Amino acid sequence: MGNHTLLFLPLLLILSITTTISAHNITEILSDNPDYSQYNNFLSQTKLADEINSRQTITVLVLNNAAFSSITSKHPLSVVKNVLSLLILLDYFDNTKLHQITNGTTISTTLFQTTGNAQNSVGSVNITDIKGGKVAFGSAAPGSKLDSTYTKSIKQIPYNISVLEINAPIIAPGILTAPPPSSDVNITALIEKAGCKTFATLISTNGLIKTFQSTADKGLTIFAPNDEAFKARGVPDLNKLTNAEIVSLLQYHAAAKYLPVGSLKTTKDPITTLATNGAGKFDYTVSVAGDSVTLHTGVDSSRIADTILDSTPLSIYSVDSVLLPPELFAKSPSPAPAPEPVGAPTPTPASAPSPVADSPSPLPASPPAPVDGGPVGAPADAPSSAGHSSSEKSAGVHVKASAVLTFTVTALSAFVVSTVFMS
Known part of the structure; x- marks a missing residue:
């Protein structure tokens, strides 16, 4: 009896403490620092916070209030949203990965590219590890300058979300041009x-x-x-x-x-x-x-x-389909039943099942960044990872037990109890 119990206890212990990261919340991550209050507020106004929270792998480049005010004070909400969209990278970059970019430069797609408003490479960002340990950002459009610099790390949940601070907005060609007001849209x-x-x-x-x-x-x-x-x-x-x-x-x-x-x-x-x-x-x-x-x-x-x-x-x-409200259409339309033979019992009517749309498989997440320390011989004046300590906090992270693991633990527990009593 004791041998059976000792055999399964380690496995049960490991399974019982295993958890799954279910979500991140960008507004909660930024809420602790008043320097990002404007940025955080506009993420909510433009609904970009929802888009960030729905993504599995993402990097958010954040501006402090002083740097962000140069955009918010001069442009309408639609333009502010475009600028913010260009600061949301559809890949994971942390302090270590920024300083280990292959050949010193890379191009990353942004949320702005997915809006349909970006032509050619306007919706992509150039990330370059420059001399002196600094990392610069700029539009990937030809002729664009690298006018923005990485200053520090704010928060990482590897390899789910990374939040980094930069010192200036990234300006792509035409991004500051206001689209027509909604009343003018045909x-x-x-x-x-x-x-x-x-x-x-x-x-x-x-x-x-x-x-x-x-x-x-x-x-x-x-x-x-x-x-x-x-x-x-x-x-x-x-x-x-x-x-x-x-x-x-x-x-x-x-x-x-x-x-x-x-x-x-x-x-x-x-x-x-x-x-x-x-x-x-x-x-x-x-x-x-x-x-x-x-x-x-x-x-x-x-x-x-x-x-x-x-x-x-x-x-x-x-x-893909006309939306049919229950208030007008009590049940799904179904084909007329075939005529029954004379004297056959009348079958009980059943509602036709609602059609279910085919859903594409989720896109694969980007490859994880290296987990070791900084590169050998990295410049001494590289930006600090000030946010590493904050990654130990629970802000912006929701953790829940895996349903599959819970079921497994329950099944194994029942097996152990049964084995003990049988012995």
Whole structure:
């Protein structure tokens, strides 16, 4: 009995203390230092904090209030968001990795490149280990200068998120040019160009475009079904709907708030829509699988296919299916049953299962940085890793026990108890 117990106790102990890092929170990481209050505030205003928190591997280049004010005091929110997006690298860099860059220079893609507003290499950043132990940053666009320098490390959760301070914003060609205000955006033209002509025609002929346009300046998100979605089997015949039902259906495809992809990925609550009223919720929930985002109405579901526009405070997406609210369509449309033989018992009706969109696999995380100390012979005046001590703190990190490990521990514990009593 004792031998069996001693055999399994070490394994149980190891499994029971194993945990999984589940998330990071950039606003919590920066909240301890008032020098980054402006930067932190604008991450929340632009919803970029949600995008950062939804990413598995990322580096955030932070500016203190003095350096960041040169942007915030002269430019609108849409431009500030572009500048911030260029400071969010889709790779992991810490103090050690910065000083061990192969050949002394590398190019990193940024969040700005994913917005669709960056042409060629404008959305990438040049990182160069220069003489004297300093590391410089600049736009990867040809002819750009390395005007920003790494000053210190703030926080690392290897190899999940790294937060580093730089002394000046990275300015790419054209990034300070303000996009047109939301009221000047031609919503129908954008939607038509994206292959959603049927939806564009419907919102125009039913007067919804005026509602969308007036709401856009305060925050608006549109989910436009593509043309194939209206031809899909099970989509109701719009000619059989009343005018009020058609308007509610179209309103159901828009939310009166700005929801970029990062916000959709991190939202936990149901999303209310322009159709929401006292008589019905007219909302939907969100599920995420890797980089795929799916909306669930309770009747059907639809994958977000593409981002048509992401310009604070307006976002427009194309979706694969027409979103059907339960308030108008109590259950999923199903094909008519085949005729039964005379005298056959009547089968109990069953609701057709809701379609589930295929989700692409998550993108692989970037290779981890070296875990050893600095390179042999590294310059003495290299920036200090002031944030290494802060990595021992729990701010911005949520830890939870792995469900699989919990199940394993429970099973093994039962086995040990059974073995003991049997012996």
